[in-house]
Structures are given as C-alpha cells and as structure tokens.
Amino acid sequence: MPHRHRHHRAVGAAVAATAALLVAGLSGSASAGTAPAGSAPTAAETLRTDAAPPALLKAMQRDLGLDRQQAERRLVNEAEAGATAGRLRAALGGDFAGAWVRGAESGTLTVATTDAGDVAAIKARGAEAKVVRHSLADLDAAKARLDKAAAGLNTADAPVWYVDTRTNSVVVEAIRPAAARTLLSTAGVDDALARVKNRTERPRTFYDLRGGEAYYINNSSRCSIGFPVTKGTQQGFATAGHCGRAGASTTGANRVAQGTFQGSIFPGRDMAWVATNSQWTATPYVLGSGGQNVQVTGSTASPVGASVCRSGSTTGWHCGTVTQLNTSVTYQEGTISPVTKTTVCAEPGDSGGSYISGSQAQGVTSGGSGDCRTGGETFFQPINALLQNYGLTLKTTGGDDGGEEPGEPGGTWAAGTVYQPGDTVTYGGATFRCLQGHQAYAGWEPPNVPALWQRV
Numbered sequence: 507m508p509h510r511h512r513h514h515r516a517v518g519a520a521v522a523a524t525a526a527l528l529v530a531g532l533s534g535s536a537s538a539g540t541a542p543a544g545s546a547p548t549a550a551e552t553l554r555t556d557a558a559p560p561a562l563l564k565a566m567q568r569d570l571g572l573d574r575q576q577a578e579r580r581l582v583n584e585a586e587a588g589a590t591a592g593r594l595r596a597a598l599g600g601d602f603a604g605a606w607v608r609g610a611e612s613g614t615l616t617v618a619t620t621d622a623g624d625v626a627a628i629k630a631r632g633a634e635a636k637v638v639r640h641s642l643a644d645l646d647a648a649k650a651r652l653d654k655a656a657a658g659l660n661t662a663d664a665p666v667w668y669v670d671t672r673t674n675s676v677v678v679e680a681i682r683p684a685a686a687r688t689l690l691s692t693a694g695v696d697d698a699l700a701r702v703k704n705r706t707e708r709p710r711t712f713y714d715l716r717g718g719e720a721y722y723i724n725n726s727s728r729c730s731i732g733f734p735v736t737k738g739t740q741q742g743f744a745t746a747g748h749c750g751r752a753g754a755s756t757t758g759a760n761r762v763a764q765g766t767f768q769g770s771i772f773p774g775r776d777m778a779w780v781a782t783n784s785q786w787t788a789t790p791y792v793l794g795s796g797g798q799n800v801q802v803t804g805s806t807a808s809p810v811g812a813s814v815c816r817s818g819s820t821t822g823w824h825c826g827t828v829t830q831l832n833t834s835v836t837y838q839e840g841t842i843s844p845v846t847k848t849t850v851c852a853e854p855g856d857s858g859g860s861y862i863s864g865s866q867a868q869g870v871t872s873g874g875s876g877d878c879r880t881g882g883e884t885f886f887q888p889i890n891a892l893l894q895n896y897g898l899t900l901k902t903t904g905g906d907d908g909g910e911e912p913g914e915p916g917g918t919w920a921a922g923t924v925y926q927p928g929d930t931v932t933y934g935g936a937t938f939r940c941l942q943g944h945q946a947y948a949g950w951e952p953p954n955v956p957a958l959w960q961r962v
Contacts, residue, residue, distance in 0.1 A: 511961060514672070515644045518748075519895065524793050528550055528820045532680045536708060545604055546954075546956050547954070547955065547956075547957070548583040548585075548586065548957070549588065549589035549881075549957030550581070550586060551865055552585070552950070552957045552958065553803070553806055553864060553865065553957065554586050554801070554803040554804070554864070554865045555578070555581040555582050555802060555864045555865070556891055557801045557803055557864070557865040557903070558578070558581055558800075558864050558865060559794055559798055559799070560798070561794035561795035561796060561800065561823060562794060562800055562815055562823070562825075562862070562864075563577045564795065565795060565823040565824065566813055566815065566825045568825070569815075569824055569825035569826060569850075570610075570813060570825055570826070570827070571610070572610060572611075576610055576611050577813075579611045579613075579929075580610070580611045580612045580813055581813070581863075583607070583611055583612040583613055584612045584809070584812040584813065584863065584864070585864065586957075587605075587607045587612060587615040587633075587809060587812075588806065588808065588823050588957070589811050589941060589942065589956070589957035590615060590616060590617075590631050590632065590633060590943045591605035591617060591633075591809055592927060592940075592941025592957075592958075592960075593631065593960060594617050594627070594628060594633065594945055595927060595928075595941070595949075596927075596928070596960055597627065597854070598617075598619055598624055598627075600620075600641055600643060601619045601620045601621040601624055602618075602619060602641065602643075602951055603618035603619055603620055603630055603636075603638045603640065603641050603642050603645075603671065604642045604645075604669075604671025604672075604674075604810070605617045605618065605633075605671070605809055605810070606671060606809060606810035607809055607810070607811035607812055608810040608811050612812060612813070613810060613884070614633070614634060615633040615634065616633065616634045616636055616672075616673070617631075617634070617635060617636070618635075618636040618638045618642075618671060618674065619635065619636070619637060619638070620638060620639065620641050621637070621638065622637045625637065638674040639674060639698075640674050640675075640699060642669070642671065644699070645669045645671070645675070645676055646669060646729070646832060648669075648676045648693075648695045648696075648699050648700070649667065649669050649676050649834070649953075651693040651694060651695055652667050652676065652689060652690070652693045652695060652958060653841075653843050654664055654693065654731075655689060655692040655693035655694075656693075656834065656836070656841055657841075658692070659688065659689060659692060660664075661685070661836040661841060662681075662685075662708065662836060662838075663680060663681045663682040663684075663685035663838075664678050664679070664680040664682070664685035664686045664689050664836075664921070665679065665681070665705075665708055665709055665836035666678070666679040666709065666745045666833065666834070666835050666836070666847070667679065667689070667833070667834050668830040668831070668832055668833035668834065668847060669830070669831065669832045670701070670830060671810060672810070672852070673701060675699060675701045676695060676699055677700070677701045677702075677703050677749075677830075678690060678700065678701075678702050679702075679703045679705040680702055680703070680704065680705065681704075681705060681706065681708065683702055683704070686702040687702070690702075691780055707875035707876065707883065708837075708838075708875065709835050709836070709837055709873050709874055709875050710837060710838065710873050710874070710875065711748045711776075711837055711839065711857060711872065711873040711944075713745075718820030719953075720855060721745075721756050721757065721759065721764060721780075722751060722756065722757045722758075722759075722761070723750040723754050723755075723756055724750070724754050724755055725755075725757060727750075728819065728855050729745055729746060729749035729750070729857045729858040729859075730745070730772070730818045730819040730820075730855065730856055730858045730860075730871065731743045731745060731858065731859070731860075732744040732745045732746070732858050732859060732860050732869075732871075732889070733792070733802065733860055733867050733870070733901070734788035734789055734790065734900075734901040735779060735893070735898040735901060736788055736898070736899045736901060737786065737897060737898050737899070739779070740781050741781070741782050741787060741788040742765060742768070742779055742780050742781040742782050742788065742898075743779065743780055743788070744778070744779050744889065744892050744898065745778050745779065745780060745810070745857075745870055746776050746777070746778060746857045746858035746870050746871060746872055746887060747770045747771045747772030747775060747776045747778040747887075748772040748773075748837075748839065748857065748859060748873075749770075749774055749778060749857055749858045750767045750778060750780075751767060751770050751831050752767050752768060752769055752770050752778075752943055753766065753767060753868065754766070754767045754770075758786070759819075762785065763781055763783060763785070763921070764780070764782055764786055765780045765781050765782035765786065766780065767779070767780050768780065768781045768896070769895075769896050770893075772839065772840075772842065772876045773837070773839050773840025773841055773842050774840070774841075774842060774843075775842055775843075775887060775891070775892075775895070776842045776845065776870075776872040776873075776887045776916060776958070777870070777887050777891070777892040777895060778858075779892070779896050779898060788882075788901045789901065790802050790803075790901045790902050790903040792860040792862055793816050793817055794817065794823060795822055795823045800862065800865075801865050801903050802862065802866075802901065802902050803865040803902050803903050804865070804866050804867070804900075804902055804944060804945070804947070804950070805865075805866060805868075805890050805893070805900050805941040805944055805945045806865065806942050806944040806957075806958065807868065807888065807890065807942060808828055808863040808868060808940035809828070810828055810829065810830065810831060811827055811828065812827065812828050812863055813826075813827055813828075813863060814826060814827065814828050814848055814861055814862070814863045814868055815850070815861070815862055815863070816848075816849060816850045816852060816859060816860065816861050816862075816871060816884070816886075817856065817860045818856025818871060819851075819855050819856065819859065819863070820852075820853045820854060820855035820856045820861035821843070821851065821852060821856055821878045824845070824852070824878055825850060826848050826849035826850035826851070827848065827849050828848055828863075828868075829847045829848060829849055829883075830846070830847040830910060831844070831846055831847075832844045833845050833846060833847045835847075835872070835873065835885050837873055840845050842872065842885075844891075845869075845872055845885040845886060845888070846861075846868070846869060846885065846888055847883065847884075847885055848861070848883065848885070848886065849883060850884050851874075851876060851878040851881055851882040851884065852871055852874055852877075852878070852882065852934065853877050853878055854886045856871050857871050857872070857873070859871045860869050861886045861889075867886050867889045867900055868886060868888065868889060869888045869892075870886060870889065870892065871884060872884070872885045872886055872887050872889050873885055875930075890924045890926075890943050890944065890945060891924075893924055894924040899922045899945070899947075900945055902947060916933075916934075917931060917932035917933035917934060917935070918931045918932045918933075919932065919933040919938070919946065919951065919952055920929040920946065921946050921947045921948050921950075922945065922946065922947065923944075923945070923946050924943070924944070924945045925940040925943065925944060925945075925946060926940060926943045927940055927941060927942060927943055928940060930962065931952065931959075933951060933952045933953065934953065936952075936953075936961055938952035938953075938959040938960060938962065939959065939960050939962050940958065940959060941957070941958055941959060941960055942957070944958055949955070
C-alpha cells in the first residue's frame with residue numbers, strides 16, 4: 507500500500523533525542539528499574555513496579571509459570587517496553603502498526619511498521635522490527651466499520667472481533683463462519699485485512715450471582731467492586747455497567763447500606779460507578795489473596811502480551827496476559843466496544859472486579875467464557891475510558907489523586923485528566939506529547955515522567 511510520507515530523518519532525530527532511555531528492562535537485568543541518582547525516573551520507577559505485593563507476584567507465578575524473580579523482572583520489562591513503544595509510535599507516525607511483548611519475562615518488544623526504512627530506528631531502541639502491510643490506523647478504521655455494521659446485524663454467531671497487531675489483521679471469531687463473512691461483507695472490509703477464527707463458546711457476562719464477599723445490588727444480585735474513585739469530595743467505586751442501572755442501591759459484603767449507582771452504560775460500553783455514603787471510605791487498594799492490600803499507583807494501560815491479574819469476589823486472584831486491545835464482544839444483551847481481551851479466567855460474581863498490571867489499574871471485569879477450573883478468557887472495560895466518561899479520579903497512593911490544577915509552572919496539563927497517546931499539553935512553557943494512556947495526578951507532571959510524556 508502507498509505510504510503517507512517519508513520521515514527517516516525525523517525518526518532518527520527522535521531516537522537520538524531519547525537515547526538515554528534505552529529499554530533497560532529488555533536486557534533482563536535485575537536492576538533494570540533502577541536509575542542513577544539525579545537522573546530521570548525509569549518507566550518501572552514511574553509505574554511503581556516495586557509496589558507489586560507478594561500476593562500478586564504469587565498469582566503471577568501460579569498462572570504464568572514463573573518464579574518470583576521472573577515475575578518481578580516481567581513487570582519491569584513490561585513497564586519499559588510500554589514506554590519504548592510509546593516513543594516509537596510518536597516517532598513513526600502513520601507508519602506505526604502496533605507493538606507487543608513476548609517471552610516468559612516479556613523480554614522481547616516487537617514494533618511493527620509499514621515502512622522498511624524505519625527498521626534501523628526501531629532496532630536502535632532495543633526492539634525487534636516487523637515490516638507489515640497495514641498500519642494500525644488502517645486496521646482501527648476497518649474495525650470501526652465492523653462496529654458500525656454490527657449495529658444492524660445479529661452477531662451472536664460472530665461474537666468477537668478485534669485488531670490483531672501480531673498478525674496485522676482484523677480478526678472475527680465466529681461460531682458459524684458464514685456469520686463472520688456476513689459481518690465482513692456488510693462492513694465492506696477487504697479480505698486482505700481480515701481473518702476468520704473459529705470459536706466454540708459464546709461469551710457471557712458474569713452476573714449470574716451467588717453469595718460471597720462483594721457488594722449487592724438492590725439486596726439481590728452480586729458483583730465485585732472495581733476501583734475506588736472520587737468525584738470532587740464524593741467517594742465511590744467503578745464497576746461494570748451490566749451490574750446495575752442508575753438509581754439502583756448497593757449494600758456491602760457485610761450487608762450494610764453502601765451507595766447508589768450514579769451512572770451505568772450497558773450494552774455499548776460496560777461501565778458504571780457507585781457513589782457511597784459517609785460510612786464508606788475510598789482507599790487506594792485492591793483486595794488481594796488472603797485479604798492483603800494491593801496498591802494502586804496509577805492507570806497506565808499495558809501493551810499486548812503484558813501480564814494482567816484480576817481480583818473478583820468469586821474466584822479471587824487469577825493472572826494471565828493481554829491478548830488483544832480494541833476488541834468488540836457480543837453478549838446475549840448486546841455488543842460492547844472497545845474492551846480488552848485477556849487469558850485470565852473468571853466466573854459469575856466476578857463481574858465489575860479489578861484488573862491490574864503491577865500497580866497500574868487496567869479495567870473492570872465485563873464477561874467472557876470458560877471458568878477457573880478448566881480455563882477461559884475474559885474481557886475488561888478499560889478503566890481510563892470509564893474515568894473519563896464520568897469525570898472520576900482513581901484513588902491512588904501516588905500523589906494527591908488529581909482534581910487540582912498544578913501550581914507552578916502551570917500550562918494546559920491538569921491532574922485528574924485522562925490522556926491518550928498522541929494528546930499534547932503545555933507545561934512550564936514547553937509542549938509535551940502523551941506516549942501511553944493514563945490518568946494524570948500530582949507528581950506525574952510531564953517533565954517528571956518521561957515514560958509517559960515526550961517533549962516536542
């Protein structure tokens with residue numbers, strides 16, 4: 507396909523300007539997350555991979571077949587890989603075709619491009635390069651056409667579709683291949699862009715509920731708290747939209763009156779939030795194995811291939827990997843998009859619960875297939891989109907949790923705002939471009955976190 511532009515000189519300049527931030531984590535060094543005194547913080551330091559508690563590391567060991575040192579190195583490598591991928595995405599522009607990590611310790615980052623001239627720049631950043639036909643923008647556009655076409659179709663027999671950067675295609679998972687062909691044809695997606703993959707189970711939401719630790723909706727059904735949040739002085743928590751409608755009341759696991767759903771979207775999205783009464787206090791923790799607290803220090807989104815763990819009130823802690831971003835999934839109740847597809851298992855009652863990578867919040871449990879005895883897959887609603895939609899601030903241990911304008915030196919950057927890759931802000935008289943999606947808070951000002959922002 508024709509390239510939009512040639513920019514080898516610009517790519518080379520961008521790489522040279524950021525040479526000091528080589529992907530230490532990809533070397534496998536146990537000290538990859540440690541920066542020399544007085545230097546800019548590494549991505550691992552910014553994302554507080556050292557805050558991963560023993561319960562999370564044990565779950566990673568059990569579900570991913572790692573020892574403790576491998577689990578720790580994996581978190582460091584994934585943090586560094588995400589920062590490197592973000593910088594290369596900015597440098598490659600329209601040629602960028604996605605990025606992913608692989609290996610037991612996520613030690614290899616691959617970045618795809620549509621221009622062979624970008625290979626040297628990618629390798630200079632410590633990543634492997636893959637030259638492909640379709641850019642990520644083209645794949646996202648094709649997936650958007652599928653989303654639009656699905657609104658007028660019954661997609662129960664072709665219930666999952668997503669952008670698969672590793673195969674440089676849009677994949678439709680179908681119980682009946684004919685249903686996938688109908689969806690692709692209606693959307694006008696070229697065969698060269700698409701793959702059809704067989705699946706046997708229909709995804710479902712996980713709210714066929716039974717007793718256990720969690721929260722209850724209208725004194726009957728049960729779901730799991732996602733992440734504690736604030737909205738101004740109001741405290742509450744994020745959860746899945748299919749758990750309850752606006753106005754529904756909630757009680758805690760102890761059956762004490764808790765709060766009320768303030769907003770809920772399902773289908774379309776699967777997001778909601780509950781405002782709690784004065785008896786309940788938002789904390790920067792997720793409930794871990796054995797009742798241990800798991801710290802939440804931010805919400806930087808993880809790349810494909812990264813480890814991710816889930817906390818739910820039915821099955822507790824389980825871990826797996828992110829397999830696809832920008833996924834659409836059809837349940838009996840309708841289609842939701844975009845969600846993130848994972849190899850983590852879940853069961854009824856886990857809905858709404860937390861997905862976390864290291865100490866970074868990822869999303870709330872939506873649905874899936876299978877179970878935690880035989881294995882399965884799940885989808886989560888990304889937390890940053892939920893926070894942005896309702897104007898919420900994630901409760902974290904990393905600062906003042908946003909909600910306030912920075913005092914000095916000012917600019918358009920603001921704590922509490924959700925930023926996506928490519929967004930630009932001003933701070934201290936300089937302009938910065940966002941490298942990884944996250945919610946900003948005090949302490950994460952652009953000059954302080956080169957893993958998240960690049961000066962332009």
